[in-house]
Amino acid sequence: MRHKPLVRPTRRWASSVTSDGMTIATFNANSVRARLDLILDYLAEHRPDVIALQETKVEDAKFPAEDFHEAGYNVVFHGIRTYNGVAIASLDPPRNVEIGFGDLEFQADARIIAADIGEVRIIDTYVPNGNAFGSEKFAYKLKWLDRFREYCEGLDPSRPIVWLGDVNIAPTPDDVYDSARKLGGVGHHPDEFAALDAILEWGWVDVFRRFHSGPGHYTFWDFLIPNGVDRNLGWRIDHIYASPGAVEKCVRCEIDRQPRLHARPSDHTVVFAEFEL
Numbered sequence: 001m002r003h004k005p006l007v008r009p010t011r012r013w014a015s016s017v018t019s020d021g022m023t024i025a026t027f028n029a030n031s032v033r034a035r036l037d038l039i040l041d042y043l044a045e046h047r048p049d050v051i052a053l054q055e056t057k058v059e060d061a062k063f064p065a066e067d068f069h070e071a072g073y074n075v076v077f078h079g080i081r082t083y084n085g086v087a088i089a090s091l092d093p094p095r096n097v098e099i100g101f102g103d104l105e106f107q108a109d110a111r112i113i114a115a116d117i118g119e120v121r122i123i124d125t126y127v128p129n130g131n132a133f134g135s136e137k138f139a140y141k142l143k144w145l146d147r148f149r150e151y152c153e154g155l156d157p158s159r160p161i162v163w164l165g166d167v168n169i170a171p172t173p174d175d176v177y178d179s180a181r182k183l184g185g186v187g188h189h190p191d192e193f194a195a196l197d198a199i200l201e202w203g204w205v206d207v208f209r210r211f212h213s214g215p216g217h218y219t220f221w222d223f224l225i226p227n228g229v230d231r232n233l234g235w236r237i238d239h240i241y242a243s244p245g246a247v248e249k250c251v252r253c254e255i256d257r258q259p260r261l262h263a264r265p266s267d268h269t270v271v272f273a274e275f276e277l
Contacts, residue, residue, distance in 0.1 A: 022275045023048040026164040028268035032056040038262045052124035054166045056085030084110040090117045125165040130186040145195040152202040161243035174215040175236040204241040207253045220268045240273045249275045
């Protein structure tokens with residue numbers, strides 16, 4: 001599938017990190033237009049070098065690219081109306097942008113975009129939710145994950161590569177607030193664990209877990225749970241993974257809960273990692 005991303009401006013803008021460091025963030029916006037003020041405030045305050053967005057929920061012609069440009073960010077995106085959608089905003093102009101897996105089967109679901117930012121390859125994904133175990137959507141989720149596993153086999157593990165986004169899997173008991181009750185349901189199912197493990201065999205490392213252990217570290221709190229954020233009844237489903245060529249360069253990875261406390265929040269929050277390159 002051919003894609004001509006809108007890439008402006010074409011120079012590097014000022015960053016809040018040193019020239020040999022890179023801050024890379026991920027955020028499921030749950031509609032980039034509904035969350036635009038939140039995103040722009042975050043960019044102005046924290047100035048990450050890269051932010052990967054998921055669930056942008058807008059077709060390309062209506063993506064608010066000019067707002068990102070005015071904030072000093074280049075942006076490339078792939079979206080469809082109402083559902084899914086991914087985008088990468090960066091201070092450095094993106095290069096070698098790729099949309100989808102390069103085949104016809106998955107090209108229309110707007111769930112993966114990749115680009116070189118500086119020396120790092122960024123792969124932004126919005127993994128299917130799966131809806132319910134045993135459903136057609138759950139089968140599609142497993143099929144999509146297997147296709148992503150094949151995609152990873154074509155990557156060079158010696159390169160600095162960061163895969164991040166909404167993975168829609170809480171892979172361990174520590175990654176969901178009530179594992180015993182949630183086990184076997186969508187997002188916390190053994191079939192999903194196996195699919196993710198098969199992907200990780202390529203060499204991906206969950207950089208958040210390099211720095212933080214134990215339960216209570218969540219990135220998603222369901223709107224349907226009363227006071228879910230205050231009670232910390234959440235899931236860690238937004239992940240940042242580093243290739244073998246990047247993992248030792250990661251010096252920090254954190255969950256920033258503040259965006260979830262915004263007046264008009266997404267049900268997810270921001271995760272960011274810092275790399276010394």
